[in-house]
Amino acid sequence: MQKSLRKYFAVFVLPTLVAFVIAFLLPFLFGLYLSFTRFTTVTNTQWVGLENYIRAFTDNNDFLHALGITAAFTVVSACSVNLLAFGLALLLTRGLRGTNLFRTVFFMPNLIGGIVLGYIWQLIINGLLLRAGVDITYDPKYGFWGLVVLMNWQMIGYMMIIYIAGLQNLPGDVLEAAEIDGASPWQKLRRVTIPMVMPSITICTFLTLTNSFKLFDQNFALTAGAPMKKTAMLALDIYNTFYGRIGDEGVGQAKAVLFFLMVAVIAALQLRATRSREVEQ
Amino acid sequence: MKNKSKRWQSIFLPAFLTVLSIFFLAPIFLVLMNSFKGQFYISDAPFALPDSQTFVGLRNYWSGIQKVDFFSAFGYSVFITVFSVAAIVLFTAMTAWYLVRVGTRAANGFYYLFVFSMIVPFQMVMFTMSKMANLLHLDNPVGIVLLYLGFGSGLSVFLYSGFIKSIPRDVEEAAMIDGCHPLQIFFFVVFPMLKPTAITVAILNAMWIWNDYLLPYLVIGSRYRTIPIAVQYLQGGYGSRDMGALMATLILAIIPIVVFYLACQKYIIRGVMAGAVKG
Numbered sequence: 001m002q003k004s005l006r007k008y009f010a011v012f013v014l015p016t017l018v019a020f021v022i023a024f025l026l027p028f029l030f031g032l033y034l035s036f037t038r039f040t041t042v043t044n045t046q047w048v049g050l051e052n053y054i055r056a057f058t059d060n061n062d063f064l065h066a067l068g069i070t071a072a073f074t075v076v077s078a079c080s081v082n083l084l085a086f087g088l089a090l091l092l093t094r095g096l097r098g099t100n101l102f103r104t105v106f107f108m109p110n111l112i113g114g115i116v117l118g119y120i121w122q123l124i125i126n127g128l129l130l131r132a133g134v135d136i137t138y139d140p141k142y143g144f145w146g147l148v149v150l151m152n153w154q155m156i157g158y159m160m161i162i163y164i165a166g167l168q169n170l171p172g173d174v175l176e177a178a179e180i181d182g183a184s185p186w187q188k189l190r191r192v193t194i195p196m197v198m199p200s201i202t203i204c205t206f207l208t209l210t211n212s213f214k215l216f217d218q219n220f221a222l223t224a225g226a227p228m229k230k231t232a233m234l235a236l237d238i239y240n241t242f243y244g245r246i247g248d249e250g251v252g253q254a255k256a257v258l259f260f261l262m263v264a265v266i267a268a269l270q271l272r273a274t275r276s277r278e279v280e281q
Numbered sequence: 282m283k284n285k286s287k288r289w290q291s292i293f294l295p296a297f298l299t300v301l302s303i304f305f306l307a308p309i310f311l312v313l314m315n316s317f318k319g320q321f322y323i324s325d326a327p328f329a330l331p332d333s334q335t336f337v338g339l340r341n342y343w344s345g346i347q348k349v350d351f352f353s354a355f356g357y358s359v360f361i362t363v364f365s366v367a368a369i370v371l372f373t374a375m376t377a378w379y380l381v382r383v384g385t386r387a388a389n390g391f392y393y394l395f396v397f398s399m400i401v402p403f404q405m406v407m408f409t410m411s412k413m414a415n416l417l418h419l420d421n422p423v424g425i426v427l428l429y430l431g432f433g434s435g436l437s438v439f440l441y442s443g444f445i446k447s448i449p450r451d452v453e454e455a456a457m458i459d460g461c462h463p464l465q466i467f468f469f470v471v472f473p474m475l476k477p478t479a480i481t482v483a484i485l486n487a488m489w490i491w492n493d494y495l496l497p498y499l500v501i502g503s504r505y506r507t508i509p510i511a512v513q514y515l516q517g518g519y520g521s522r523d524m525g526a527l528m529a530t531l532i533l534a535i536i537p538i539v540v541f542y543l544a545c546q547k548y549i550i551r552g553v554m555a556g557a558v559k560g
Contacts (some may be wrong), residue, residue, distance in 0.1 A: 022417065022419075109305065123312065260401055
């Protein structure tokens, strides 16, 4: 079977592979190369070594500031999304009437695209700030917390679904045994439920971490970095660098490589967390 | 004690969840409400209901549809999403089956290359990819399907491979001995078995491609507008934009999603659970 199938590489793999090479592999390798060059068109490049990487930090403070904002946003939204989603999942696995309807409602915002979400929340936040006579571009605080609220609205339903799946797989007898032993509801949660849904917690934590870290559309639509690029996260800063000023494309590409390396570190941590858990079981 | 917890369970909890549901839906209703108000009455009083002075009926919808040519944007979005998802569902299934069943070192190498692409953020390749698309004349709604197949293949090959490894190869081998061509085996034996994963792959990719803004904007945005590009296009300069048309277009952008969600809810929820590995 293996041998007779092998001849058909061109039929089974080639279509995907051609698309993969064009859309991903060549752009990736060429992007890596361009980050070490100065260029305005891709055919006219000049090797400059690490200059772009140095300029990413020294031209202005944008990249470091974006990194700070992104890190803060990622931590805050990952914590809040997971806490709220887990809480909702606990409430929705008690066999209440109407559970399906609630689940449907809480999940729905997740399907709406980032650009649309950004404008919905811009309307709301500007409306709330109206009384103070300002709008979302007045203070970076507003944009930051607006984005946190938006992210919660979008992601809670998604994470809740994964937590519900984890909670429904809990063996009922363990909880029953804990109850007979006289465990309080809080003890049952702390000592039984949470340890047993740890796989779901790991998945959801990393999903929210990477999604928050890579956020672009929502950031772009809600504030576009206003005021003064103070709410621009990494992905938006890279976009601004690429398409902001002619001659900075190399710097943008260098920032993108650094961004990729940071995402890769998060992915590596995820792999390790998942692996070590597998060993335990 | 028992009574108290029962009351909590049957009254307070549903009431709490109902209030929460209303809060979850409120943003959409707020936009819906404002979409019926004159454009100058929106920013100044977004929480006010339309009244006889501010109500403009469907006027915002007409101007929104005209300004962004909404129906052609809808058409492009549908075309790109349907064909990209179809290509991804079919071709990555074939690829994953081949790579898993052949299992040579080279096949494994390709597999890890696909998996590697999952962790690379779009910003890393956005500039070079859009240049490449121009160079190869892929900057049209047909060419972009190829880009989506390439960029979406990582997650899809990964999901399919995980499932294929768990199904026994006896049936396939029996078919092979009976003299079936590998393509026949794939289409009549393997692909039907892959249906649950195919649905997951289709849902996850459809959610991504339908809502994707940056890739189509950079590749085809100057000539063809998908729905997210159309919404962003309305933004224009801050302050000078037509808030009424924006509100109406937001609602028009949400309607297809809600319809799709209510129609395929079962599959979407299942797809999300099964695809929870993506990062």
